[in-house]
Amino acid sequence: xxxxxxxxxxxxxxxxxxxxxxxxxxxxxxxxxxxxxxxxxxxxxxxxxxxxxxxxxxxxxxxxxxxxxxxxxxxxxxxxxxxxxxxxxxxxxxxxxxxxxxxxxxxxxxxxxxxxxxxxxxxxxxxxxxxxxxxxxxxxxxxxxxxxxxxxxxxxxxxxxxxxxxxxxxxxxxxxxxxxxxxxxxxxxxxxxxxxxxxxxxxxxxxxxxxxxxxxxxxxxxxxxxxxxxxxxxxxxxxxxxxxxxxxxxxxxxxxxxxxxxxxxxxxxxxxxxxxxxxxxxxxxxxxxxxxxxxxxxxxxxxxxxxxxxxxxxxxxxxxxxxxxxxxxxxxxxxxxxxxxxxxxxxxxxxxxxxxxxxxxxxxxxxxxxxxxxxxxxxxxxxxxxxxxxxxxxxxxxxxxxxxxxxxxxxxxxxxxxxxxxxxxxxxxxxxxxxxxx
Numbered sequence: 135x136x137x138x139x140x141x142x143x144x145x146x147x148x149x150x151x152x153x154x155x156x157x158x159x160x161x162x163x164x165x166x167x168x169x170x171x172x173x174x175x176x177x178x179x180x181x182x183x184x185x186x187x188x189x190x191x192x193x194x195x196x197x198x199x200x201x202x203x204x205x206x207x208x209x210x211x212x213x214x215x216x217x218x219x220x221x222x223x224x225x226x227x228x229x230x231x232x233x234x235x236x237x238x239x240x241x242x243x244x245x246x247x248x249x250x251x252x253x254x255x256x257x258x259x260x261x262x263x264x265x266x267x268x269x270x271x272x273x274x275x276x277x278x279x280x281x282x283x284x285x286x287x288x289x290x291x292x293x294x295x296x297x298x299x300x301x302x303x304x305x306x307x308x309x310x311x312x313x314x315x316x317x318x319x320x321x322x323x324x325x326x327x328x329x330x331x332x333x334x335x336x337x338x339x340x341x342x343x344x345x346x347x348x349x350x351x352x353x354x355x356x357x358x359x360x361x362x363x364x365x366x367x368x369x370x371x372x373x374x375x376x377x378x379x380x381x382x383x384x385x386x387x388x389x390x391x392x393x394x395x396x397x398x399x400x401x402x403x404x405x406x407x408x409x410x411x412x413x414x415x416x417x418x419x420x421x422x423x424x425x426x427x428x429x430x431x432x433x434x435x436x437x438x439x440x441x442x443x444x445x446x447x448x449x450x451x452x453x454x455x456x457x458x459x460x461x462x463x464x465x466x467x468x469x470x471x472x473x474x475x476x477x478x479x480x481x482x483x484x485x486x487x488x489x490x491x492x493x494x495x496x497x498x499x500x501x502x503x504x505x506x507x508x509x510x511x512x513x514x515x516x517x518x519x520x521x522x523x524x525x526x527x528x529x530x531x532x533x534x535x536x537x538x539x540x541x542x543x544x545x546x547x548x549x550x551x552x553x554x555x556x557x558x559x560x561x562x563x564x565x566x567x568x569x570x571x572x
Contacts, residue, residue, distance in 0.1 A: 217240075
């Protein structure tokens with residue numbers, strides 16, 4: 135085909151990868167490099183080479199500059215790598231230019247995380263969320279590198295339907311995205327319904343959040359006796375797991391394990407998993423699990439809080455749980471704020487050290503304004519009485535001659551106010567022993 139177009143076919147992926155770390159305005163942080171290696175390993179790749187670069191600003195063509203791009207190509211050829219992984223967000227043209235230069239598949243940080251999520255999703259909703267995130271990401275990757283698929287030709291008998299393959303791809307992707315969003319909205323409505331049912335019988339909800347691989351699922355299993363999947367890898371679990379547990383002086387509590395966060399989590403994933411992360415936004419308390427031995431733990435805490443702000447959970451009360459103290463030698467303990475509300479708990483989900491103190495801290499943090507009052511319940515409020523016992527809120531009971539009850543209860547002030555508005559429920563005055571309707 136003399137004089138034909140020079141076609142560019144994207145190289146196929148592989149398992150052997152060259153990792154590229156780039157510091158913009160500063161040298162590459164070794165902790166970031168270690169995390170990126172863990173991400174690559176979690177995706178199933180084998181790192182055979184590492185190239186580090188520092189730039190004042192990204193290069194428009196290759197992101198790393200032409201000299202460093204040649205070094206990446208040489209490294210890939212020397213080690214027989216089939217894949218280039220870049221620990222930054224590349225523009226579509228930068229990704230394509232690197233692929234042309236190296237003749238190898240190039241994946242940026244966002245693409246790598248999306249690939250991991252695609253491998254990990256198990257539930258129907260999780261798979262839909264990942265597909266939506268992937269298509270949202272792909273829609274920005276459609277660049278004019280596929281001219282061999284062009285269907286818009288000139289000349290008699292060569293005119294196509296007036297639509298390029300690029301436009302066709304965009305239209306099909308947009309249609310699929312709309313379908314996925316519709317399905318996810320229905321699933322979100324189902325989640326809202328179940329949350330509404332939970333709010334009808336106000337059982338406190340505690341959501342575990344934290345940087346990926348901080349030990350959330352291990353702690354979840356230790357607190358609930360569940361068997362959620364645990365592995366020493368990033369994003370080991372994606373689908374949220376919800377269990378009910380009993381805590382002393384508080385009763386039944388809903389504990390939700392959510393997806394782990396990571397530095398610069400792709401916006402497409404945050405948007406796609408918004409309904410799943412709703413468990414965190416609607417929680418009464420966030421257990422923010424932190425790897426106590428992580429040298430970058432303060433940065434990790436800040437990064438998680440940034441994501442929480444982005445999903446509307448920034449104002450939910452937080453209890454920092456410093457996990458894995460069995461590896462640091464730290465002793466289990468609980469720190470409180472000036473008002474006596476626990477703000478930090480140190481323990482180990484593996485050894486069990488500090489877990490009893492953590493349970494007590496959860497009780498105090500979930501219901502920091504708990505007060506003791508006496509309620510009079512008429513017979514028609516028997517269901518309220520049962521609910522109070524189920525929640526372990528009753529401290530003493532006295533039955534009157536007519537069969538009604540006086541209950542000494544410990545409840546949050548807002549819950550107490552809500553109960554007083556119910557039929558047949560009255561607050562007993564401490565002085566005269568009279569009852570009144572709230």
